[in-house]
Amino acid sequence: MASSRTRARKLAREKLDRQLARRADVTRRNRRIRAGVGAGLSVILVGLGATWLLGGFDAKPEPAAAPVQCVWxxxxxxxxxxxxxxxxxxxxxxxxxxxxxxxxxxxxxxxxxxxxxxxxxxxxxxxxxxxxxxxxxxxxxxxxxxxxxxxxxxxxxxxxxxxxxxxxxxxxxxxxxxxxxxxxxxxxxxxxxxxxxxxxxxxxxxxxxxxxxxxxxxxxxxxxxxxxxxxxxxxxxxxxxxxxxxxxxxxxxxxxxxxxxxxxxxxxxxxxxxxEQPPATTPSSTPAATPSTKS
Known part of the structure; x- marks a missing residue:
């Protein structure tokens, strides 16, 4: 009877050890993933910062219009x-x-x-x-x-x-x-x-x-x-x-x-x-009349 209880406790302990080992393994994998993501984000942030410092996000100037050439x-x-x-x-x-x-x-x-x-x-x-x-x-x-x-x-x-x-x-x-x-x-x-x-x-x-x-x-x-x-x-x-x-x-x-x-x-x-700006139109002091034809 005693030997049966001892064997049961041993099996339970082995099961618990396996569960703890799996949890530890999952924790290590998650840490590696988080570390990889963090490193990737660090690289991206460094790149964005360098781009900003070098003016990469500045508005690009519009290309200058070609000067007018009049042909007479x-x-x-x-x-x-x-x-x-x-x-x-x-x-x-x-x-x-x-x-x-x-x-x-x-x-x-x-x-x-x-x-x-x-x-x-x-x-x-x-x-x-x-x-x-x-x-x-x-x-x-x-x-x-x-x-x-x-x-x-x-x-x-x-x-x-x-x-x-x-x-x-x-x-x-x-x-x-x-x-x-x-x-x-x-x-x-x-x-x-x-x-x-x-x-x-x-x-x-x-x-x-x-x-x-x-x-x-x-x-x-x-x-x-x-x-x-x-x-x-x-x-x-x-x-x-x-x-x-x-x-x-x-x-x-x-x-x-x-x-x-x-x-x-x-x-x-x-x-x-x-x-630079056109003057405001000055209204006529009198309404424009339709002219008469030759009498």
Missing amino acids: QEQNTEANTDLKPVGAPATSGLAETGTAAMTLTLSTGAVQVALDQANSPCAAASIGYLAGKQFYDNTSCFELQHAKDVYSLRCGDPSASGKGGPSYTFANELTIPPADPAASPSPSASADAGTVTLKAGTVAMLPNVSGSQFIIFYKDSKVEMGKYSLVGQVSGGLDIISKIAAAGTVANASGEDTKPKSDVKIQTVAVVPGT
């Missing part, structure tokens, strides 16, 4: 005698940000325009260059539109024929409405497919027509998409243009009823480049 396309002055040779602006090193402040002094008052150097740097450079050459001085604003949803005054052709300008032209720039509603100017999509509404005060040029002629829209106008290259926004004196329009039109040399009834002369044009 020479025109045949013998084929078109209304073109005036005045040289050409620089092709590079032009202002590409902000706006340029243009003061258009007319015989009826002064109009201020913010030329868009960011979206139309070549157009702004051309107008500024020609202003410095007194190209616009003592020239007429020769065409007034007030039909088919278009309300505009056209200036900048010394010959007043619509064919004149400097002896160069340049490529289209902002002919598609800008996506940024804060851009200058800011046209809006029209309900009619293929057209866009240009807001009152928009200043534009006719693409590939002339390096000098510009058009001021004195009322919201619905125009063909892409017909005009946008160059700026009237920032003061829009009421001066509205009064010119209200006086009506007479026949021009070709018999078209588009010449402003009041003889509108550009006395001087001055352009000061480099304004």
Whole structure:
């Protein structure tokens, strides 16, 4: 009887020893795993720290945009005698940000325009260059539109024929409405497919027509998409243009009823480049009236 109890206690002790051995083995394995994980994390943390110290997490600078290169396309002055040779602006090193402040002094008052150097740097450079050459001085604003949803005054052709300008032209720039509603100017999509509404005060040029002629829209106008290259926004004196329009039109040399009834002369044009933000648009002191036709 005693020997049976002794054998049972021995078997129980051996079982307990085996359980303790297995537990010790599991504990050793877990320690090795934790040690391996800790070592791996240490390596990762050291690597991340070194990357941080070396600037690896710093924001990467945006690649610099290529500088604007304007191509001034020479025109045949013998084929078109209304073109005036005045040289050409620089092709590079032009202002590409902000706006340029243009003061258009007319015989009826002064109009201020913010030329868009960011979206139309070549157009702004051309107008500024020609202003410095007194190209616009003592020239007429020769065409007034007030039909088919278009309300505009056209200036900048010394010959007043619509064919004149400097002896160069340049490529289209902002002919598609800008996506940024804060851009200058800011046209809006029209309900009619293929057209866009240009807001009152928009200043534009006719693409590939002339390096000098510009058009001021004195009322919201619905125009063909892409017909005009946008160059700026009237920032003061829009009421001066509205009064010119209200006086009506007479026949021009070709018999078209588009010449402003009041003889509108550009006395001087001055352009000061480099304004970082466009001036706030000054509202017209009087509502723009639809001009009367020739009586």
